Amino acid sequence: MPVIETLITIFLIIAIVIIFARGVVIVQPYEQGLNIRLGRYIGRMNPGFRWVIPLITNVIKLDLRTQVMDVPSQEVITKDNSPTNVDAIVYIRIIDPEKAYFEVANYRMATVALAQTSLRGIIGDMELDEILYNRDVINTRLRDILDRETDQWGVKVERVEIKEVDPVGAVKQAMTEQTAAERARRAAILRADGEKRSAILKAEGTKRSMILEAEGERQSKVLTAEGERISRILQAQGEAQGLRILSAGSRPLDRRAITVLSLDALKQMADGQATKIIFPFEVSTLMKQAARFIGATEEMAEEPAPAAAPDESILGTIPTAEEVKVILREMDQVIRTEVSVEELKDIGKGKAKTPRDLVEDIEKDSEELKE
Numbered sequence: 001m002p003v004i005e006t007l008i009t010i011f012l013i014i015a016i017v018i019i020f021a022r023g024v025v026i027v028q029p030y031e032q033g034l035n036i037r038l039g040r041y042i043g044r045m046n047p048g049f050r051w052v053i054p055l056i057t058n059v060i061k062l063d064l065r066t067q068v069m070d071v072p073s074q075e076v077i078t079k080d081n082s083p084t085n086v087d088a089i090v091y092i093r094i095i096d097p098e099k100a101y102f103e104v105a106n107y108r109m110a111t112v113a114l115a116q117t118s119l120r121g122i123i124g125d126m127e128l129d130e131i132l133y134n135r136d137v138i139n140t141r142l143r144d145i146l147d148r149e150t151d152q153w154g155v156k157v158e159r160v161e162i163k164e165v166d167p168v169g170a171v172k173q174a175m176t177e178q179t180a181a182e183r184a185r186r187a188a189i190l191r192a193d194g195e196k197r198s199a200i201l202k203a204e205g206t207k208r209s210m211i212l213e214a215e216g217e218r219q220s221k222v223l224t225a226e227g228e229r230i231s232r233i234l235q236a237q238g239e240a241q242g243l244r245i246l247s248a249g250s251r252p253l254d255r256r257a258i259t260v261l262s263l264d265a266l267k268q269m270a271d272g273q274a275t276k277i278i279f280p281f282e283v284s285t286l287m288k289q290a291a292r293f294i295g296a297t298e299e300m301a302e303e304p305a306p307a308a309a310p311d312e313s314i315l316g317t318i319p320t321a322e323e324v325k326v327i328l329r330e331m332d333q334v335i336r337t338e339v340s341v342e343e344l345k346d347i348g349k350g351k352a353k354t355p356r357d358l359v360e361d362i363e364k365d366s367e368e369l370k371e
Contacts, residue, residue, distance in 0.1 A: 024051055025052055026050070030063060030065050031063055032046075032097045033061050033062075036057070037056055067108070069112055070087070072112075073087035074116060076124060078127055078131060079125060082171045085166040086119060092157050096154025097154065098154065100154040103154065104153045107153050114149055118142055118146060131165055
């Protein structure tokens with residue numbers, strides 16, 4: 001009997017310990033407990049170590065952290081009759097544990113089902129292009145709808161994100177062709193614009209090249225004409241000075257000298273290869289003068305004494321070889337210098353020192369020498 005009593009005592013102690021242990025409840029910091037005793041809600045249980053009456057008390061623990069729920073993909077018909085597969089992600093958090101447990105049987109399943117139906121309605125009111133480009137608008141509208149409906153369940157919808165919008169195969173192929181056509185159109189526009197700009201720049205370059213070429217040809221002709229003019233003037237001036245020198249040298253000659261020169265000219269004419277000789281003067285008179293000169297028929301009358309030779313100053317200033325080289329060097333420098341359009345205009349107006357001015361100076365010197 002003592003053994004049986006001891007066993008019963010040990011059994012009772014173990015039973016009391018087990019019953020007492022079942023009344024121990026530990027609520028985590030991120031949880032909230034609901035105390036229900038004999039079918040009656042007693043109140044909330046804050047985080048920490050708690051003990052309740054076992055067997056008749058039920059403690060429901062709810063997670064107060066933000067929870068992520070995946071809305072399964074579903075096929076939705078858009079406003080423009082384009083079948084599209086859409087799925088989303090919903091972020092929720094329990095703000096009222098009593099409503100989340102007592103007002104809805106399963107707040108997670110209810111929220112996912114509400115998100116599916118709401119998403120189907122929103123997508124059905126929009127076209128496919130709007131869905132692809134306005135995801136933020138869809139997210140905002142879906143979040144507002146879910147938050148308003150789940151508020152009576154004590155659930156706060158913090159955020160909604162459309163994860164993927166996947167049109168069906170035929171629609172996706174049509175979109176691909178449309179995108180390719182659009183890119184081809186943009187490429188053609190850019191290519192045409194590039195060719196247009198290239199043609200404009202090429203025409204502009206050709207125009208500038210032709211203008212510069214014409215301007216260079218004009219300057220070359222002006223300088224060539226100016227050089228020919230200076231050359232002719234200098235040549236004429238040289239011939240004039242030669243004639244003046246010949247005239248000054250022939251004045252002291254008498255008739256005898258002229259006769260000798262005339263006979264020498266006849267000799268040179270006779271040495272030619274021509275069969276006809278034209279004499280520009282009367283030969284008989286020349287012969288008479290020659291006879292008088294040698295005294296064959298009659299004595300020659302005394303010739304008056306020639307006048308005194310004129311002063312050499314009449315010949316004017318004849319430039320030396322060094323002076324001619326200096327003049328030619330200056331003209332060469334003026335011709336080699338690039339002359340712009342403005343400078344040529346100034347030359348025409350007499351504002352710049354040009355080869356024409358040098359020639360005018362030479363003409364002035366010639367006039368002074370003649371005087």
